[in-house]
């Protein structure tokens with residue numbers, strides 16, 4: 001199987017549809033992105049990279065950051081993390097608040113916004129917010145093998161200025177006694193993690209440990225245990241795309257996590273870490289072209305995790 005040919009064919013098959021979908025505009029700084037961008041990067045455990053289009057251009061990773069924050073928070077707290085966040089798909093939009101009241105301030109899973117906010121709170125733990133954010137950025141730089149990984153100040157500010165919904169979720173959880181830190185401290189880290197910018201190449205590289213039982217195969221650095229790696233992948237499969245997680249599993253069959261910046265990170269255990277980017281989204285906030293690209297790759301490689 002010639003992976004570069006598959007990536008090139010996938011890019012070519014979809015390039016004419018660039019611009020499809022709707023670029024997120026509820027965070028004003030995101031609306032400025034060129035809708036025609038389209039990148040694909042596939043990294044395999046033996047260190048080979050296959051790319052097409054705008055794979056080297058950094059974009060706002062948004063909710064894809066939740067995967068890395070989860071990895072660090074699980075390692076910090078073990079299973080106790082799941083006392084404050086569940087592991088069931090929500091079937092509701094990513095920023096929904098309805099379940100929080102019925103379920104006593106415990107979000108359904110770490111990938112909806114409420115769940116990610118409490119996971120970020122546990123990443124901070126009893127440390128300063130700066131130390132926690134530095135740990136996250138250092139991990140990403142190390143895994144991506146690129147010290148230029150950073151966050152976009154304008155996007156972070158834009159998120160904070162328009163963050164009434166995320167504040168509502170956080171205050172609701174605070175009222176139930178679920179947060180260790182003040183709401184604004186937690187959101188300060190959450191908005192910055194969402195505003196991290198990475199390219200498809202950097203993202204695919206940084207997440208390779210999830211395809212390799214928790215170990216970065218290029219350095220031998222164990223990022224998380226094999227058992228925790230499985231858990232993260234299972235949550236990506238069942239909850240990674242909010243209320244279209246079922247659809248994504250059905251169509252693509254990879255573990256995945258989308259972000260409203262138009263990126264999708266996909267993991268095929270033992271085979272590859274894949275990142276795609278196209279800013280136009282479907283109604284649920286998943287990249288339209290990105291999901292189609294992953295479906296093409298799944299079909300052409302036969303890599304579905306369902307056999």
Ligand SMILES: NC(=O)CC[C@H](N)C(=O)O
Pocket residue numbers: 061062063064094095113159166194258259260261285
């Ligand atoms: N799905 C997403 O990427 C949402 C992340 C976005 N920063 C928010 O909090 O709304």
